[in-house]
Amino acid sequence: MIEYKFDTQLLIAGENLSEDEIYEYFVKHFKGDCLLAVGDENLIKIHFHTNEPWEVLQYCDSIGDIHDVVVENMERQSKGLKG
Template structure:
């Protein structure tokens, strides 16, 4: 972290995964074991999971989630820009 970027993880990544036999616990464990980040939220049921995660590599999160089912309502916001008063 630097003075210009006080955040350890820059990108707020949010999306929905629609699929079959989804398991929020398994998805959460995969995130913890394979991605660097924080503020993980993986909630839903076996057909729809909402993901919220702070990371520096949102593209890796999207690639993984796309293997689980259809992903949509994808939002990746730059929290450093937001903190500077700019559009994220």
């Protein structure tokens, strides 16, 4: 069984974004693993495994314009099904 079943990926576009601040917010407020928050002050790429992807999307949308959103169910993928 996969502990965190949703592979959540997206881009955040905005101004004065801080990958360090975003990373720390994730660590303090969300349960999950495999966190990646990289980019610059105008564009941040997020990759995160969680059971509550909607919370991640809500936060990211509050700090910038989110796009290229992908949420895949890794439990389904592990069974050979479309995620």
